[in-house]
Amino acid sequence: MVKEKADCIDSGTEYCPCKLAESGECILCSQLQGKCFCDCVNWNGVCIYQEFHDNGMKAKPGRxxxxxxxxxxxxxxxxxxxxxxxxxxxxxxxxxxxxxxxxxxxxxxxxxxxxxxxxxxxxxxxxxxxxxxxxxxxxxxxxxxxxxxxxxxxxxxWNGIFGRDNILNQKEGNCLVLANGIGLAPMMPVIRKLVSNKNEVDLYIDTSPFKNNFAKEYVEEFGIIPRQTHLIEKGKLSDEGRLIIKNLIKDKNIKLIHLAGADILTYSVIEYLDELDRGDILLSCCNNFKMCCGEGVCGTCTARFSGHRVKRFCKLQGEPRSIFEGRRLI
Missing domain, CATH: 2.40.30.10 (Translation factors)
Known part of the structure; x- marks a missing residue:
């Protein structure tokens, strides 16, 4: 059995432990989930239970x-x-x-x-x-x-994207960024990080429903020339999008694809990569779950998965493929 890769975006930061720890809903710590043994989902070098204990069994101040x-x-x-x-x-x-x-x-x-x-x-x-x-x-x-x-x-x-570790760990490789609509805004910190890690970035953008590329000035600072294309057609990845992905995988040995757009773009690209049998290519994407409190408390960002599992996606950091597995488009 392969354990699902999952992390809490706040783990090990000044905001951990949070209110979820007080209510027995910590994403990572088994003891703060009410269990009697220690079995962290993902060890981040800091014991969340110890931090909670040392803080008087209460959450640290929030944002x-x-x-x-x-x-x-x-x-x-x-x-x-x-x-x-x-x-x-x-x-x-x-x-x-x-x-x-x-x-x-x-x-x-x-x-x-x-x-x-x-x-x-x-x-x-x-x-x-x-x-x-x-x-x-x-x-x-x-x-x-x-x-x-x-x-x-x-x-x-910080949980505005999924697959953040794939971005942070990608170095001196070839990466592809596909951006659509308002997704052109949150793609910029991703491009900044990829370029700083000495990656070569190919950028294809679909500005619709907007007329202009409002990120052009910022992209050009990194020496990247954005190519205009059409990514989504009738609710699916367009023929242009499929051709872009297929050719760049073949010609440049793409290691990572970042998807800066709606869930439909992410879901369609995952399906197409499965068709190509390229599950080895790393992915990252926008977190498009609805947010309200940002602290995992209100439940607006939650989604239910098999086994009656509830995931709080304002804090839960995971792989795009595992997050979209079994989900249909919203």
Whole structure:
């Protein structure tokens, strides 16, 4: 029996143990799940139970809200906003990692918190750049943000992508990034990490439903020329997408594919790689589960799997293939 690779994104950080430990729902620690023996799902060099014990059998303080000054707020397309704001240096460092995101609001009411992935964290000038697609009540409030004003953020959070270890461990290889729509924003920290690890990155983007590539300026800083294509057609991977993957696997021996888009893109690529019998190619993808609290408490991000297992995907870090196994598209 092969044990499923799973990890908690907060394990070993200053935010562990969290409220899940108090309620007997820790993702990793068997003893904090109410069992009588020690059998960690994934050892991270820190005993979560010991940390919980030393902290007086209670959770450590969670993320705090921070008020930030807005540098600019630009409507770059209809229903597409780019916001830049100042941030404390430590937060800028924390949010440079692939998969980083924050909760942001302009209203005093905490119900207006909305999770947004980080597009760019400038650690020299302590400036965060976000690109936000306006779709509902919460994001419509963000259209009111003006330069010189303030916003309230809560973070840092890091589980905005699955397969993060595949990205961090990939070095001096050939990688393919397929990005669609608003997924162009969270792909940037991934590209930054892959390039810093001396990987060669081929980037193919499908900007629909938007007109322009709003990430072009940031991509070109890494010397990468994005190629425009059409990735999804009638709910499936397009013929262009299939050809891109097949040819690059053959010509460049691709080691990792990062999928920055909707679940339908990830699911379709996994199916196609299975057709090619290329389960050896590593994957990473966007975490598109709905988020509300970010702490595994509210249940908004949960999904049920075989064996009556409930997984909290705001914290659970896993492989895209295992996460999408047996799931149908939403």
């Amino acid at each position: 705090k809200a921070t008020t930030c000054k807005v540098i600019s707020s630009e409507l770059i397309e209809e229903n597409l906003i780019m916001i830049k704001f100042n941030i404390p240096h430590k937060l800028a460092l924390d949010l440079v990692k692939p998969g980083s995101y924050i909760f942001i609001r302009t209203d005093k009411n905490h119900f207006f918190d909305v999770p947004i992935s980080i597009m760019n964290s400038d650690i020299e000038n302590n400036i965060i750049t976000l690109v936000i697609e306006v779709r509902g009540v919460k994001t419509k409030k963000l259209k009111d943000i003006k330069a010189g004003g303030v916003i309230v953020i809560r973070g840092p959070y």
